[in-house]
Amino acid sequence: MMRINFWFAILLLLLSSHFASASVSLLQPKSLAYQKNIIAEAEHSGLSRVELDKSQTFDVVKDGKLQGTLIQGKGWVREVQPVCFIGWSKDGENINQFIQTIGQGDWETVGCHKVDSVGFISKKDDENEKIAVIYTIEAPDHYGTDYYVMGLKAGDGVYYDNSTTEKFQNSSLKTIAELRKAYQK
Template sequence: MPLDKQSFSINSDGKKLGVFISGHGQSEQGAGICFAAWRAQQGRLTTVIPTIGKENWQGQTCKRTLAVGVLSEENPAEIKIGVIYEVIASGANAFASAIFSVDKAKRTLSLDRDLTSGIGSQHIANLAGLKQWYQGHKPPEATARFNVVQQVQKAVEEQKLVKDPACVEYQQAKDGEPGLTLVDVMEKHGGHCPGDIQIKHRLFSIYVDNVTHQMLTDKDDPEEGTFSLLPDIK
């Protein structure tokens, strides 16, 4: 069952990404289970992530979802959502937390397993405490790591390099030239985007200079990979 007062829309830059749903249910044995779910922009439930009572929380029973809230929005690519549960463990009441990530570009929800496992047995009882913990433990390189992809997306959209910005996605390549970061602009299929959902083609690529932030792209000649300079974005 969804919990109405603890489910809400997630928006970024004036666009609705989807709806974060906090919910409560029961296992086959009648024990309380909590979960998080994601409803995409089209209104279809796309993701259900069991938490208390399942996986790492197998030995706990979910009594109730105590608090849900956004922990951080400064990351250009992700929004972090924290959830605090009141649980029953070893016959006693306790608190447990989970942290989820909303990918702004893909509009998807996932459990941040590293941060969630890092909370461990902190027994944080309120959202303010969870925000404070997150600020002290978030990866310091997170913003920088995703900033390149955000800047490439901004350049593509501002300079109208693709017909429909909603039907492309961006993949940062692991291996690039020294001093440069490579981002591939890929087709995205499904929903209103035509094409086989199982197939994704590279449309073109963009190199970003790690110091000057200037961009080179092979958009005019992706077959041969001939790169030319992109005008600076605003």
């Protein structure tokens, strides 16, 4: 009897530790209803040959409640410049935000080859959770790595975190775990 209570106590401890640390998570979307709308938004923004990266698209769930769907994709400007983008859908269908990332703006001198990974890098006491995206970029003579960091505002979607993104520029970090460790220092 005592042995069963011991194992039951260990099991309860493990389960409660898991739930306490898992208040925000990225899960594969339950629905693909967003697809038609995000492609239309990308095309409206001047991109052609739009491709969605379903393996790096996630539902963001906080304390068991869906915050929105973070959508990753890529398209082409004038058939020559590959541009990656991020979409945000609060309801998993309509597009509330559309952000072009690698391949335009501050990154217009490089092309977006692909999204390598997406993940949380937040500290426990961050007011808004931080989500990082790691990209493989195409420069004229080589491939490299670049980053895009967003903050998550409950109910409002995502925003570009310029200062955190700039901290990682010209670094050799290759994984979300490495970014998280560097960010949490």
